Amino acid sequence: MKHVTIRDLSAACGLSVSTVSKALNGYSDISDETRQAVISAAAELGYFPNATARTLKTSRSHNLGVLFVDEYQSGLTHPFFAALLNAFKMEAESRGYDITFISSNLGASAMSYLSHCRYRNVDGVCLACVEFTSPAIRELVESAIPCVTIDHVFNRWPSVLSDNVGGMQHLTDYVISRGHRRIAFVHGQRNSSVTEKRITGFYRSLETHGIPPENVILREGVYVDPLVSYRITNELLSMSDPPTCILLPDDHAYIGAMEAAVQQNIKIGRDISFAGFDGISMTQSLHPRLTSVQQDTEAIGREAARRLIECVEKPNTAGSEPVTIPCKLIRGETVGEVVNSAPVRRP
Amino acid sequence: MKHVTIRDLSAACGLSVSTVSKALNGYSDISDETRQAVISAAAELGYFPNATARTLKTSRSHNLGVLFVDEYQSGLTHPFFAALLNAFKMEAESRGYDITFISSNLGASAMSYLSHCRYRNVDGVCLACVEFTSPAIRELVESAIPCVTIDHVFNRWPSVLSDNVGGMQHLTDYVISRGHRRIAFVHGQRNSSVTEKRITGFYRSLETHGIPPENVILREGVYVDPLVSYRITNELLSMSDPPTCILLPDDHAYIGAMEAAVQQNIKIGRDISFAGFDGISMTQSLHPRLTSVQQDTEAIGREAARRLIECVEKPNTAGSEPVTIPCKLIRGETVGEVVNSAPVRRP
DNA sequence: CAATTTGGCTAAAACGTTTTCGATTACAAT
DNA sequence: ATTGTAATCGAAAACGTTTTAGCCAAATTG
Numbered sequence: 001m002k003h004v005t006i007r008d009l010s011a012a013c014g015l016s017v018s019t020v021s022k023a024l025n026g027y028s029d030i031s032d033e034t035r036q037a038v039i040s041a042a043a044e045l046g047y048f049p050n051a052t053a054r055t056l057k058t059s060r061s062h063n064l065g066v067l068f069v070d071e072y073q074s075g076l077t078h079p080f081f082a083a084l085l086n087a088f089k090m091e092a093e094s095r096g097y098d099i100t101f102i103s104s105n106l107g108a109s110a111m112s113y114l115s116h117c118r119y120r121n122v123d124g125v126c127l128a129c130v131e132f133t134s135p136a137i138r139e140l141v142e143s144a145i146p147c148v149t150i151d152h153v154f155n156r157w158p159s160v161l162s163d164n165v166g167g168m169q170h171l172t173d174y175v176i177s178r179g180h181r182r183i184a185f186v187h188g189q190r191n192s193s194v195t196e197k198r199i200t201g202f203y204r205s206l207e208t209h210g211i212p213p214e215n216v217i218l219r220e221g222v223y224v225d226p227l228v229s230y231r232i233t234n235e236l237l238s239m240s241d242p243p244t245c246i247l248l249p250d251d252h253a254y255i256g257a258m259e260a261a262v263q264q265n266i267k268i269g270r271d272i273s274f275a276g277f278d279g280i281s282m283t284q285s286l287h288p289r290l291t292s293v294q295q296d297t298e299a300i301g302r303e304a305a306r307r308l309i310e311c312v313e314k315p316n317t318a319g320s321e322p323v324t325i326p327c328k329l330i331r332g333e334t335v336g337e338v339v340n341s342a343p344v345r346r347p
Numbered sequence: 348m349k350h351v352t353i354r355d356l357s358a359a360c361g362l363s364v365s366t367v368s369k370a371l372n373g374y375s376d377i378s379d380e381t382r383q384a385v386i387s388a389a390a391e392l393g394y395f396p397n398a399t400a401r402t403l404k405t406s407r408s409h410n411l412g413v414l415f416v417d418e419y420q421s422g423l424t425h426p427f428f429a430a431l432l433n434a435f436k437m438e439a440e441s442r443g444y445d446i447t448f449i450s451s452n453l454g455a456s457a458m459s460y461l462s463h464c465r466y467r468n469v470d471g472v473c474l475a476c477v478e479f480t481s482p483a484i485r486e487l488v489e490s491a492i493p494c495v496t497i498d499h500v501f502n503r504w505p506s507v508l509s510d511n512v513g514g515m516q517h518l519t520d521y522v523i524s525r526g527h528r529r530i531a532f533v534h535g536q537r538n539s540s541v542t543e544k545r546i547t548g549f550y551r552s553l554e555t556h557g558i559p560p561e562n563v564i565l566r567e568g569v570y571v572d573p574l575v576s577y578r579i580t581n582e583l584l585s586m587s588d589p590p591t592c593i594l595l596p597d598d599h600a601y602i603g604a605m606e607a608a609v610q611q612n613i614k615i616g617r618d619i620s621f622a623g624f625d626g627i628s629m630t631q632s633l634h635p636r637l638t639s640v641q642q643d644t645e646a647i648g649r650e651a652a653r654r655l656i657e658c659v660e661k662p663n664t665a666g667s668e669p670v671t672i673p674c675k676l677i678r679g680e681t682v683g684e685v686v687n688s689a690p691v692r693r694p
Numbered sequence: 695c696a697a698t699t700t701g702g703c704t705a706a707a708a709c710g711t712t713t714t715c716g717a718t719t720a721c722a723a724t
Numbered sequence: 725a726t727t728g729t730a731a732t733c734g735a736a737a738a739c740g741t742t743t744t745a746g747c748c749a750a751a752t753t754g
Binding site for chain 2: 003046048049050051052053055056061063076077079082083085086089093094095096098099100101103105106107111115118119120121226227230252255256259262282285286287
């Protein structure tokens with residue numbers, strides 16, 4: 001009932017263990033004849049090499065670490081991360097790698113990220129959704145273990161970036177193209193780097209269209225929280241000079257914003273326009289369907305896995321350039337066309 | 348820069364490797380004096396035992412497999428599973444266990460679940476959201492590897508059940524207590540075991556309240572799909588003898604149901620009542636706030652980890668009884684009180 | 695025909711632990 | 725002085741692989 005070992009296999013074939021090992025690992029000094037014999041015997045006995053023993057000898061575990069600390073304590077239910085992880089896992093598995101979560105509180109004794117990685121002999125680690133400047137992270141990325149980072153770049157290692165700047169810029173471009181000139185942006189928390197990037201994209205669009213900063217309203221909201229957005233939307237709608245379009249921190253905010261509009265009896269898509277961020281499936285079933293920007297989580301995860309594995313398997317090759325994955329604009333029904341073009345206020 | 352090994356530690360202490368190992372592992376034939384010396388030296392050198400070598404020797408990996416196949420291809424974004432996994436992971440990590448995903452398509456060669464588990468030397472595996480009757484699963488649960496199952500019971504192994512029967516029963520009880528007598532249940536897909544359980548709970552409630560089956564309407568909907576629920580809700584509302592309350596397959600369905608009610612200008616909570624299942628946070632921000640039943644995913648995951656680890660660490664103890672985790676009723680605003688008690692039709 | 699190469703295989707040492715079984719000492723009891 | 729008993733420690737074998745170095749016959753070369 002125990003694991004069938006390479007010794008059993010060698011006995012069954014009448015060959016030495018070294019020959020069997022080399023036959024299975026594609027060494028060139030084994031005849032095709034015996035190689036076939038070994039392979040078919042392995043299949044028959046249901047032999048799989050013991051990953052542990054192999055790792056001990058080769059110090060390659062075919063195991064990738066995944067490190068993320070969720071700011072919102074939502075853990076794996078964090079929608080962006082969950083989708084990301086799923087794609088990463090798919091790609092890694094297809095290339096023969098398992099994944100294990102790296103955390104700092106394994107068992108009783110606290111363990112640094114680096115220690116955990118070494119403890120488990122991971123071949124590489126993917127960093128996402130973390131505070132990249134923290135000492136524990138620095139220790140890890142400065143070690144010899146290959147890393148890939150998402151939405152952040154260390155010049156030693158490959159990285160993949162979601163184009164938050166471009167995504168927000170295109171969304172704003174779109175809103176402006178629909179005639180909006182007085183726009184509010186309720187962005188997410190200021191301490192997050194993605195927030196800063198989206199703000200950058202927002203202003204970049206305004207600039208290219210010559211819309212003066214005085215025309216826009218910037219407010220700080222919070223992610224994954226409809227209630228704050230409800231409050232802020234109410235405030236914005238009751239201004240003496242209200243915006244014609246409100247860009248929300250994410251799709252969750254639309255729930256609150258919608259509520260505010262309905263209460264004030266303001267028709268969405270005509271009297272007020274909204275846009276979200278993330279393209280969550282649920283908000284695509286609401287009416288009116290939310291206009292939003294979708295991050296290509298699948299491509300991000302897949303690309304991260306590819307680059308990390310390449311970095312693991314060919315350590316000599318020079319560090320690759322950061323790749324940025326474009327976002328996709330989802331044209332819903334919440335950004336209406338401004339016909340009686342509101343007078344643009346210029347200084 | 349390499350891993351600091353037990354040999355380095357033994358050299359630093361001037362002791363043999365065996366003594367060091369025994370000191371760290373709490374053997375009784377080591378004096379407290381030398382034990383302390385070893386421990387402090389280990390801390391100073393940053394020594395962590397290599398999990399791979401330890402596993403090879405002890406055939407205990409401190410690694411738990413997690414096996415789930417998502418029916419909806421939503422992978423880790425499956426909300427119930429994501430929450431479950433998160434809780435399981437937390438509990439496992441606090442007890443010194445890492446987790447790895449078990450799948451059947453690792454690398455090029457297809458590998459059975461059992462082979463994957465053996466390949467990675469997992470100490471045990473948690474089965475959730477799977478087709479428990481499939482041959483690949485049977486092979487695994489019939490092996491020597493400890494298993495814990497969620498929402499299904501094999502009598503060999505511990506299991507933890509979410510009380511879908513009781514949850515649905517209490518929800519129906521509540522609806523009936525609000526005066527509803529003509530109730531529709533749009534349940535999920537019929538091939539799922541949780542669907543059957545909820546239907547059971549539904550009928551159990553009807554029976555205890557003496558409501559004849561002719562009074563209720565049963566329709567098959569689908570999970571995580573607002574559109575189908577939109578259609579079915581529309582159909583139900585246009586009946587000559589419409590229900591006063593519609594129980595939906597899950598919270599996602601409420602999006603569609605709400606849409607249908609708004610279109611027909613029917614006020615939710617007064618003219619028609621709705622209830623969901625799952626207690627997704629988003630629907631708790633909608634208005635009216637959805638009445639729903641929340642599964643205690645945190646307790647389920649935690650309990651599963653506990654039982655699995657106990658089963659791993661004390662293999663002799665007899666198999667524990669299945670534990671069922673109760674659901675929590677969330678009283679929202681979507682189930683109104685029926686004042687002019689609709690006449691109950693009796694045969 | 696001798697010398698060299700080549701093809702195909704094996705022996706054995708590692709990888710970093712744990713654990714069994716002895717070995718050594720000290721000290722008390724006979 | 726001999727024996728017995730604890731109390732500590734160490735030697736060495738394992739766990740299942742991979743990989744280096746080498747062996748032997750056959751094939752090729754001069």
